[in-house]
Amino acid sequence: MTEMMKAWVPDPGATAHIRLTEVAKPELAADEVLIRVAAYSVNRGETFLLEAPTPSWRPGKDVSGRVAAVGSDVQGYELGQRVVAHPDQAGWAEWVAVKADRVVALPDGLDDVTAAAIPLAGLTALRLTRATGPLAARRVLLTGASGGVGHAFVQLAAAQGARVTTIAANDERGHRLRELGAVETIPSIEEVTGLFDIALESTGGAALAAAWEHLVADGRLVWFGQASRSPATLDFFNWKGGMSATLRKFYYLDDPSPVGVDLESLVRLVAQQRLHIEVGLTVDWRETPVAIETLLGRRVRGNVVLRVEH
Numbered sequence: 001m002t003e004m005m006k007a008w009v010p011d012p013g014a015t016a017h018i019r020l021t022e023v024a025k026p027e028l029a030a031d032e033v034l035i036r037v038a039a040y041s042v043n044r045g046e047t048f049l050l051e052a053p054t055p056s057w058r059p060g061k062d063v064s065g066r067v068a069a070v071g072s073d074v075q076g077y078e079l080g081q082r083v084v085a086h087p088d089q090a091g092w093a094e095w096v097a098v099k100a101d102r103v104v105a106l107p108d109g110l111d112d113v114t115a116a117a118i119p120l121a122g123l124t125a126l127r128l129t130r131a132t133g134p135l136a137a138r139r140v141l142l143t144g145a146s147g148g149v150g151h152a153f154v155q156l157a158a159a160q161g162a163r164v165t166t167i168a169a170n171d172e173r174g175h176r177l178r179e180l181g182a183v184e185t186i187p188s189i190e191e192v193t194g195l196f197d198i199a200l201e202s203t204g205g206a207a208l209a210a211a212w213e214h215l216v217a218d219g220r221l222v223w224f225g226q227a228s229r230s231p232a233t234l235d236f237f238n239w240k241g242g243m244s245a246t247l248r249k250f251y252y253l254d255d256p257s258p259v260g261v262d263l264e265s266l267v268r269l270v271a272q273q274r275l276h277i278e279v280g281l282t283v284d285w286r287e288t289p290v291a292i293e294t295l296l297g298r299r300v301r302g303n304v305v306l307r308v309e310h
Protein backbone atom coordinates (compact mmCIF):
# COMPACT_ATOMS: atom_id res chain seq x y z
CA MET A 1 0.00 0.00 0.00
CA THR A 2 1.28 3.52 -0.82
CA GLU A 3 2.52 5.39 2.24
CA MET A 4 1.02 8.87 2.50
CA MET A 5 2.20 12.17 4.04
CA LYS A 6 1.01 15.76 4.38
CA ALA A 7 2.30 18.33 1.86
CA TRP A 8 1.36 21.70 0.39
CA VAL A 9 0.15 21.52 -3.22
CA PRO A 10 -0.75 24.32 -5.66
CA ASP A 11 -4.43 25.28 -5.62
CA PRO A 12 -5.44 28.37 -7.67
CA GLY A 13 -8.64 28.84 -5.63
CA ALA A 14 -7.04 28.72 -2.15
CA THR A 15 -5.45 31.44 0.00
CA ALA A 16 -1.93 32.11 -1.35
CA HIS A 17 -2.69 29.48 -4.04
CA ILE A 18 -1.85 26.50 -1.80
CA ARG A 19 -3.64 23.73 0.05
CA LEU A 20 -2.37 21.24 2.65
CA THR A 21 -3.32 17.72 1.60
CA GLU A 22 -2.23 14.07 1.56
CA VAL A 23 0.19 12.94 -1.15
CA ALA A 24 2.31 9.83 -1.64
CA LYS A 25 5.50 9.77 0.43
CA PRO A 26 8.50 10.13 -1.91
CA GLU A 27 10.14 7.04 -3.34
CA LEU A 28 13.89 7.17 -2.91
CA ALA A 29 16.19 7.05 -5.96
CA ALA A 30 19.65 5.52 -5.68
CA ASP A 31 21.37 8.94 -5.57
CA GLU A 32 18.98 10.57 -3.09
CA VAL A 33 18.63 11.16 0.65
CA LEU A 34 15.18 11.04 2.26
CA ILE A 35 14.76 13.88 4.77
CA ARG A 36 12.20 14.08 7.56
CA VAL A 37 11.56 17.81 7.29
CA ALA A 38 11.88 19.91 10.47
CA ALA A 39 11.64 23.37 8.86
CA TYR A 40 11.43 25.01 5.45
CA SER A 41 11.59 28.55 4.17
CA VAL A 42 9.37 30.36 1.68
CA ASN A 43 10.90 32.33 -1.18
CA ARG A 44 9.27 35.08 -3.24
CA GLY A 45 10.11 33.32 -6.53
CA GLU A 46 8.28 30.19 -5.40
CA THR A 47 5.17 32.21 -4.60
CA PHE A 48 5.24 33.50 -8.20
CA LEU A 49 5.43 29.91 -9.50
CA LEU A 50 2.35 29.05 -7.43
CA GLU A 51 0.32 31.42 -9.59
CA ALA A 52 0.92 29.30 -12.72
CA PRO A 53 2.12 25.90 -11.49
CA THR A 54 3.24 23.20 -13.89
CA PRO A 55 1.69 19.72 -13.53
CA SER A 56 3.19 17.61 -10.70
CA TRP A 57 5.26 20.55 -9.38
CA ARG A 58 5.09 21.22 -5.66
CA PRO A 59 6.80 24.14 -3.87
CA GLY A 60 9.78 23.80 -1.52
CA LYS A 61 13.46 24.46 -2.27
CA ASP A 62 14.87 25.05 1.23
CA VAL A 63 14.61 22.42 3.97
CA SER A 64 16.31 21.31 7.16
CA GLY A 65 15.65 18.07 9.00
CA ARG A 66 16.98 14.59 9.69
CA VAL A 67 18.16 11.85 7.35
CA ALA A 68 15.47 9.14 7.28
CA ALA A 69 16.91 6.91 4.52
CA VAL A 70 19.74 6.93 2.00
CA GLY A 71 19.75 5.66 -1.60
CA SER A 72 21.88 2.64 -2.52
CA ASP A 73 24.57 4.81 -4.22
CA VAL A 74 24.83 7.36 -1.40
CA GLN A 75 27.64 7.36 1.14
CA GLY A 76 28.59 9.61 4.02
CA TYR A 77 25.21 10.14 5.71
CA GLU A 78 23.88 8.44 8.84
CA LEU A 79 20.26 7.85 9.71
CA GLY A 80 19.05 10.58 12.09
CA GLN A 81 21.84 12.98 11.07
CA ARG A 82 20.79 16.64 10.95
CA VAL A 83 21.06 18.19 7.48
CA VAL A 84 20.11 21.19 5.34
CA ALA A 85 19.20 20.70 1.68
CA HIS A 86 18.25 22.45 -1.53
CA PRO A 87 15.83 20.25 -3.52
CA ASP A 88 14.48 21.43 -6.87
CA GLN A 89 10.96 21.28 -5.44
CA ALA A 90 8.48 19.57 -3.05
CA GLY A 91 10.08 20.55 0.27
CA TRP A 92 6.97 22.05 1.85
CA ALA A 93 6.06 18.60 3.13
CA GLU A 94 6.70 16.13 5.95
CA TRP A 95 9.29 14.28 3.86
CA VAL A 96 11.34 15.13 0.80
CA ALA A 97 13.83 13.16 -1.31
CA VAL A 98 16.87 15.25 -2.33
CA LYS A 99 19.88 14.47 -4.56
CA ALA A 100 22.72 13.69 -2.15
CA ASP A 101 24.98 16.34 -3.69
CA ARG A 102 22.52 19.01 -2.53
CA VAL A 103 22.47 17.83 1.09
CA VAL A 104 24.90 19.23 3.69
CA ALA A 105 25.45 18.04 7.27
CA LEU A 106 24.62 20.52 10.03
CA PRO A 107 26.91 21.18 12.99
CA ASP A 108 25.30 20.96 16.47
CA GLY A 109 25.17 24.70 17.11
CA LEU A 110 23.17 25.54 14.00
CA ASP A 111 19.41 25.25 14.64
CA ASP A 112 16.81 23.94 12.17
CA VAL A 113 15.06 27.28 11.63
CA THR A 114 18.24 29.19 10.79
CA ALA A 115 19.46 26.33 8.61
CA ALA A 116 16.24 26.22 6.57
CA ALA A 117 16.70 29.88 5.67
CA ILE A 118 20.20 29.39 4.25
CA PRO A 119 19.97 27.65 0.84
CA LEU A 120 18.18 29.75 -1.81
CA ALA A 121 18.82 33.19 -0.30
CA GLY A 122 22.37 32.27 0.74
CA LEU A 123 23.31 30.67 -2.57
CA THR A 124 21.91 33.65 -4.47
CA ALA A 125 23.82 36.14 -2.32
CA LEU A 126 27.06 34.16 -2.53
CA ARG A 127 26.80 33.74 -6.29
CA LEU A 128 25.90 37.42 -6.74
CA THR A 129 29.29 38.24 -5.21
CA ARG A 130 30.82 36.25 -8.09
CA ALA A 131 28.61 37.92 -10.71
CA THR A 132 29.67 41.39 -9.57
CA GLY A 133 33.38 40.74 -10.04
CA PRO A 134 35.92 41.82 -7.39
CA LEU A 135 34.31 43.86 -4.62
CA ALA A 136 37.23 45.32 -2.65
CA ALA A 137 36.54 49.05 -2.13
CA ARG A 138 33.86 49.00 -4.86
CA ARG A 139 30.80 51.22 -4.43
CA VAL A 140 27.75 48.93 -4.67
CA LEU A 141 24.06 49.84 -4.83
CA LEU A 142 21.58 47.11 -3.80
CA THR A 143 17.81 47.50 -4.23
CA GLY A 144 15.23 45.25 -2.47
CA ALA A 145 17.80 44.74 0.27
CA SER A 146 15.58 43.83 3.21
CA GLY A 147 14.87 40.20 2.23
CA GLY A 148 16.91 37.08 2.81
CA VAL A 149 19.14 37.69 -0.23
CA GLY A 150 19.87 41.31 0.71
CA HIS A 151 20.87 40.60 4.32
CA ALA A 152 23.25 37.84 3.25
CA PHE A 153 24.67 39.81 0.30
CA VAL A 154 25.45 42.88 2.42
CA GLN A 155 27.52 40.78 4.83
CA LEU A 156 29.36 38.77 2.17
CA ALA A 157 30.13 41.89 0.11
CA ALA A 158 31.19 43.96 3.14
CA ALA A 159 33.53 41.14 4.20
CA GLN A 160 35.22 41.54 0.79
CA GLY A 161 35.64 45.27 1.38
CA ALA A 162 32.70 46.59 -0.66
CA ARG A 163 31.00 49.86 0.28
CA VAL A 164 27.35 48.85 0.01
CA THR A 165 24.42 51.26 -0.18
CA THR A 166 21.06 49.56 0.30
CA ILE A 167 17.48 50.48 -0.54
CA ALA A 168 15.04 49.27 2.14
CA ALA A 169 11.59 50.62 2.96
CA ASN A 170 12.10 52.01 6.46
CA ASP A 171 14.62 53.13 9.12
CA GLU A 172 14.41 49.95 11.17
CA ARG A 173 15.37 47.87 8.12
CA GLY A 174 18.11 50.32 7.20
CA HIS A 175 19.49 50.25 10.74
CA ARG A 176 19.73 46.46 10.68
CA LEU A 177 21.47 46.49 7.30
CA ARG A 178 23.99 49.01 8.61
CA GLU A 179 24.65 46.79 11.64
CA LEU A 180 25.41 43.98 9.20
CA GLY A 181 27.85 46.02 7.09
CA ALA A 182 26.05 48.46 4.78
CA VAL A 183 27.73 51.87 4.76
CA GLU A 184 24.56 53.74 3.79
CA THR A 185 20.84 52.91 3.70
CA ILE A 186 18.23 54.84 1.74
CA PRO A 187 14.43 54.35 1.79
CA SER A 188 13.83 54.74 -1.96
CA ILE A 189 15.84 54.72 -5.17
CA GLU A 190 14.64 58.24 -6.02
CA GLU A 191 16.68 59.54 -3.05
CA VAL A 192 19.98 57.98 -4.15
CA THR A 193 22.82 60.38 -4.94
CA GLY A 194 26.28 59.75 -6.33
CA LEU A 195 27.71 57.09 -8.59
CA PHE A 196 28.36 53.38 -8.08
CA ASP A 197 30.71 50.87 -9.69
CA ILE A 198 28.11 48.10 -9.40
CA ALA A 199 24.32 48.06 -8.99
CA LEU A 200 22.19 45.02 -8.15
CA GLU A 201 18.51 45.38 -8.99
CA SER A 202 15.64 43.05 -8.10
CA THR A 203 12.51 45.16 -7.70
CA GLY A 204 11.54 46.09 -11.31
CA GLY A 205 9.53 48.99 -12.75
CA ALA A 206 11.44 52.26 -12.78
CA ALA A 207 14.14 50.97 -10.39
CA LEU A 208 16.25 49.28 -13.08
CA ALA A 209 16.70 52.47 -15.09
CA ALA A 210 17.22 54.51 -11.91
CA ALA A 211 19.93 52.13 -10.70
CA TRP A 212 21.58 52.18 -14.13
CA GLU A 213 21.62 55.98 -14.14
CA HIS A 214 23.70 55.91 -10.95
CA LEU A 215 26.45 53.78 -12.46
CA VAL A 216 29.90 55.03 -13.42
CA ALA A 217 30.47 55.08 -17.19
CA ASP A 218 31.83 51.53 -17.38
CA GLY A 219 29.86 50.19 -14.39
CA ARG A 220 28.04 46.88 -14.10
CA LEU A 221 24.35 46.32 -13.47
CA VAL A 222 23.36 42.87 -12.22
CA TRP A 223 19.65 42.30 -12.82
CA PHE A 224 18.37 39.48 -10.64
CA GLY A 225 14.66 39.85 -9.93
CA GLN A 226 11.39 41.71 -10.27
CA ALA A 227 9.74 41.69 -6.83
CA SER A 228 7.14 44.28 -7.86
CA ARG A 229 6.18 42.14 -10.92
CA SER A 230 6.34 45.33 -13.03
CA PRO A 231 8.62 45.03 -16.08
CA ALA A 232 11.61 47.34 -16.09
CA THR A 233 11.29 50.50 -18.18
CA LEU A 234 13.97 52.45 -20.08
CA ASP A 235 13.37 55.80 -21.77
CA PHE A 236 15.82 56.49 -24.63
CA PHE A 237 14.86 60.18 -24.92
CA ASN A 238 15.15 60.89 -21.19
CA TRP A 239 18.33 59.02 -20.34
CA LYS A 240 20.55 60.47 -17.61
CA GLY A 241 22.90 57.54 -17.24
CA GLY A 242 26.28 56.67 -18.73
CA MET A 243 26.72 55.25 -22.22
CA SER A 244 28.58 51.98 -21.81
CA ALA A 245 27.62 50.23 -18.57
CA THR A 246 27.15 46.46 -18.77
CA LEU A 247 23.84 44.78 -17.97
CA ARG A 248 24.08 41.22 -16.74
CA LYS A 249 20.97 39.12 -16.15
CA PHE A 250 21.54 36.74 -13.26
CA TYR A 251 20.00 33.41 -12.30
CA TYR A 252 21.62 31.68 -9.35
CA LEU A 253 21.64 28.18 -10.90
CA ASP A 254 23.51 29.43 -13.99
CA ASP A 255 26.62 29.59 -11.80
CA PRO A 256 28.51 26.39 -12.68
CA SER A 257 29.86 25.76 -9.15
CA PRO A 258 28.35 22.71 -7.39
CA VAL A 259 25.41 23.69 -5.18
CA GLY A 260 26.58 21.38 -2.38
CA VAL A 261 30.03 23.01 -2.23
CA ASP A 262 28.58 26.53 -2.02
CA LEU A 263 25.96 25.44 0.52
CA GLU A 264 28.66 23.83 2.66
CA SER A 265 30.61 27.11 2.64
CA LEU A 266 27.53 29.03 3.73
CA VAL A 267 26.82 26.55 6.54
CA ARG A 268 30.41 26.89 7.74
CA LEU A 269 30.23 30.72 7.72
CA VAL A 270 26.96 30.65 9.67
CA ALA A 271 28.30 28.09 12.17
CA GLN A 272 31.40 30.26 12.70
CA GLN A 273 29.11 33.30 13.23
CA ARG A 274 30.72 35.09 10.30
CA LEU A 275 27.42 35.16 8.42
CA HIS A 276 24.16 35.99 10.21
CA ILE A 277 20.90 34.69 8.76
CA GLU A 278 18.13 37.20 9.38
CA VAL A 279 14.92 35.27 10.09
CA GLY A 280 12.06 37.75 10.35
CA LEU A 281 9.15 35.35 10.85
CA THR A 282 8.91 31.78 12.16
CA VAL A 283 5.50 30.08 12.41
CA ASP A 284 3.94 26.63 12.35
CA TRP A 285 3.76 25.19 8.84
CA ARG A 286 -0.05 25.15 8.89
CA GLU A 287 0.30 28.96 8.74
CA THR A 288 2.13 28.84 5.39
CA PRO A 289 -0.56 30.82 3.45
CA VAL A 290 -0.47 33.62 6.05
CA ALA A 291 3.33 33.58 5.98
CA ILE A 292 3.28 33.96 2.19
CA GLU A 293 0.88 36.89 2.39
CA THR A 294 3.11 38.54 5.01
CA LEU A 295 6.15 38.15 2.75
CA LEU A 296 4.38 39.44 -0.35
CA GLY A 297 2.93 42.35 1.65
CA ARG A 298 6.48 43.50 2.54
CA ARG A 299 5.68 43.09 6.25
CA VAL A 300 8.75 41.04 7.11
CA ARG A 301 12.49 41.62 7.28
CA GLY A 302 14.70 38.75 6.20
CA ASN A 303 13.57 35.15 5.73
CA VAL A 304 10.25 33.48 6.50
CA VAL A 305 10.57 30.00 8.04
CA LEU A 306 7.94 27.38 8.79
CA ARG A 307 8.34 24.71 11.50
CA VAL A 308 6.94 21.30 10.55
CA GLU A 309 4.94 19.30 13.13
CA HIS A 310 4.70 15.63 12.16
Ligand SMILES: NC(=O)c1ccc[n+]([C@@H]2O[C@H](COP(=O)([O-])OP(=O)(O)OC[C@H]3O[C@@H](n4cnc5c(N)ncnc54)[C@H](OP(=O)(O)O)[C@@H]3O)[C@@H](O)[C@H]2O)c1
Pocket residue numbers: 043044045120121124143144145146147148149150167168169170173202203223224225226227228229250251252253295298300301302303
Ligand atom coordinates in the same frame (compact mmCIF):
# COMPACT_ATOMS: atom_id res chain seq x y z
N1 LIG B 1 17.77 35.63 -10.07
C1 LIG B 1 17.87 34.71 -9.12
O1 LIG B 1 18.54 33.68 -9.28
C2 LIG B 1 17.14 34.93 -7.82
C3 LIG B 1 17.26 34.01 -6.77
C4 LIG B 1 16.61 34.29 -5.56
C5 LIG B 1 15.85 35.44 -5.42
N2 LIG B 1 15.71 36.27 -6.49
C6 LIG B 1 14.95 37.52 -6.38
O2 LIG B 1 15.74 38.38 -5.58
C7 LIG B 1 14.90 39.27 -4.86
C8 LIG B 1 15.28 39.19 -3.40
O3 LIG B 1 14.98 37.89 -2.91
P1 LIG B 1 14.52 37.72 -1.40
O4 LIG B 1 14.28 36.28 -1.17
O5 LIG B 1 15.44 38.47 -0.53
O6 LIG B 1 13.12 38.47 -1.50
P2 LIG B 1 12.20 39.11 -0.38
O7 LIG B 1 12.50 38.50 0.95
O8 LIG B 1 10.84 39.08 -0.88
O9 LIG B 1 12.77 40.61 -0.31
C9 LIG B 1 12.64 41.47 -1.41
C10 LIG B 1 12.58 42.88 -0.90
O10 LIG B 1 12.28 43.72 -2.00
C11 LIG B 1 11.46 44.76 -1.57
N3 LIG B 1 10.22 44.75 -2.36
C12 LIG B 1 9.23 43.85 -2.35
N4 LIG B 1 8.23 44.21 -3.18
C13 LIG B 1 8.62 45.38 -3.70
C14 LIG B 1 8.00 46.25 -4.60
N5 LIG B 1 6.79 46.02 -5.11
N6 LIG B 1 8.67 47.37 -4.93
C15 LIG B 1 9.87 47.62 -4.39
N7 LIG B 1 10.50 46.82 -3.52
C16 LIG B 1 9.87 45.70 -3.19
C17 LIG B 1 11.06 44.52 -0.13
O11 LIG B 1 11.80 45.36 0.72
P3 LIG B 1 11.17 46.74 1.31
O12 LIG B 1 9.73 46.48 1.59
O13 LIG B 1 12.00 46.98 2.53
O14 LIG B 1 11.39 47.74 0.22
C18 LIG B 1 11.48 43.07 0.12
O15 LIG B 1 11.94 42.87 1.44
C19 LIG B 1 13.46 38.83 -5.16
O16 LIG B 1 12.95 39.65 -6.18
C20 LIG B 1 13.61 37.42 -5.65
O17 LIG B 1 12.55 37.01 -6.48
C21 LIG B 1 16.35 36.04 -7.66
